[in-house]
Amino acid sequence: MSILKKQIMSINHIKAKKNKEKITMITAYDSLFAGIFDEKVDIILVGDSLSMSFGSDADTLSISLKEMIYHTNAVCKGAKHSLVVLDMPYGTYTSKKQALKNAIKVYKKTPAHAVKIEGGEKKAKIIKHLTDNGIAVMAHIGLLPQSVRADGGYKVKGKNEEQIKQLLKDAKAVQKAGAFCVVLEGIVSEVAAKISNSIEIPTIGIGAGADTDGQVLVWSDAFGFFDEFKPKFVKRYLDGAKLLDEALKQYISEVKSGAFPDDAHSY
């Protein structure tokens, strides 16, 4: 047995990776999958994408803080080394007071290392209030899934000068507010690269090209378990649903034929 203790990721390890090593992040919503991803990825995000990928909701807006806390505790039981981040649900950080109350609830009720907040310049005061009070915050700018209804759909950002200027302002504002890193979602690649080069905290891209400091994917997208739609930025590393379907058919067929259970699987 190795006498070297395995590293437990902290926000300082994540910050130190900027310009040295790409950061890997993937979502997980339960202990089983968190255990598979643990240690291999730097960060496990308990994303509010849970409500779409696993709850079959049309968007992420309906998930509650109570549900996120439940799933985060499950993830933390499986993830002993990767940094765990809880995505603050829509409507739980509309004011400084409400955000702090809810973020404190997250820290009191789960071992999560940090919370994630969607929004740039407009949310900077809230991020600062949280970081001033000892909460580690991952920011999230660009395409904001929690604003999908207000934006009239999922719209890629950074397509004109005005948007580019605002994105740069957003990135600088969340950095100044104390965020330890920032997710760049749905941003034109060259703009995401420019943002990454303009700030000192790491950027983690999703649909933001190759020149960010790290990447994140929703696990059911990456491994082929979510078939409703496939955005351009999703790369499938496994045809999970197809493989599972084949295995399931074999199980059903063996039960029906009596081939399962055989002597090797009986007492």
Ligand code: KIV
């Ligand atoms: O909810 C989520 O999974 C996310 C990632 C897509 C960044 O916010």
